[in-house]
Amino acid sequence: MRDDETDPVLARRTALAVLGAGLAAGCSTYGGTQAPPPAAQQPPAAGGTELGPAGDIPVGGGKVFADKQVVVTQPAAGTFAAFSAVCTHQGCTVDAVADGTINCPCHGSKFKIADGSVANGPASQPLPKKAVTVTGGKVTLA
CATH class of the missing domain: 1.20.5 (Single alpha-helices involved in coiled-coils or other helix-helix interfaces)
Known part of the structure; x- marks a missing residue:
């Protein structure tokens, strides 16, 4: 026994x-999708990973690339920023960019499109920044 x-x-x-x-x-x-474990994330190919046309990123808004775990924003015309799409609260993937914020569906955290800082909790840490370039009208994750 x-x-x-x-x-x-x-x-x-x-x-x-x-x-x-x-x-x-x-x-x-x-309430949302959880980010894959780091081991499952693939490193970017040499020269970066093309995300799509810059025209798909609205001025004052952004676009979530869930499969690449990145969100790209355009806070002002011609100014692009990128952040991890993984919410710093509990690891859900953000799903929308609206009204100047990047929004997480799990618990309501919101992040500012200009710098990824917390606009509304429960998250207390900003979204980590990612490097992107815009060349020839294409957005590329560096």
């Missing part, structure tokens, strides 16, 4: 450990 079958304290600890692991797994994907 195992110790945890006879000792009520050990049995309770085992049950709590199993329950805690299940709750943590369930919360990690609530």
Whole structure:
């Protein structure tokens, strides 16, 4: 017979450990898509990864490239910025850019399109910056 079958304290600890692991797994994907683990992310190809036409990025807005885990914004005409599309609160992928903010569907965090700083929590850290270039009308992730 195992110790945890006879000792009520050990049995309770085992049950709590199993329950805690299940709750943590369930919360990690609530309401949105979770970012893939870093090992699954591919490094950019030599010369960068083309994201698409610069014309697809609206002035005062942006576009989420969920498959590349990046969001590109154009806060002012001809000025482009890029950030990780992974919310710094709990790792969900942001899904929209509207009214001057990058928005996370999971818990309502919002980030400013100009610099990725937090406009509305619960996130407390800004979105990490990414390097992009615009050449020949194409946006490329460096």
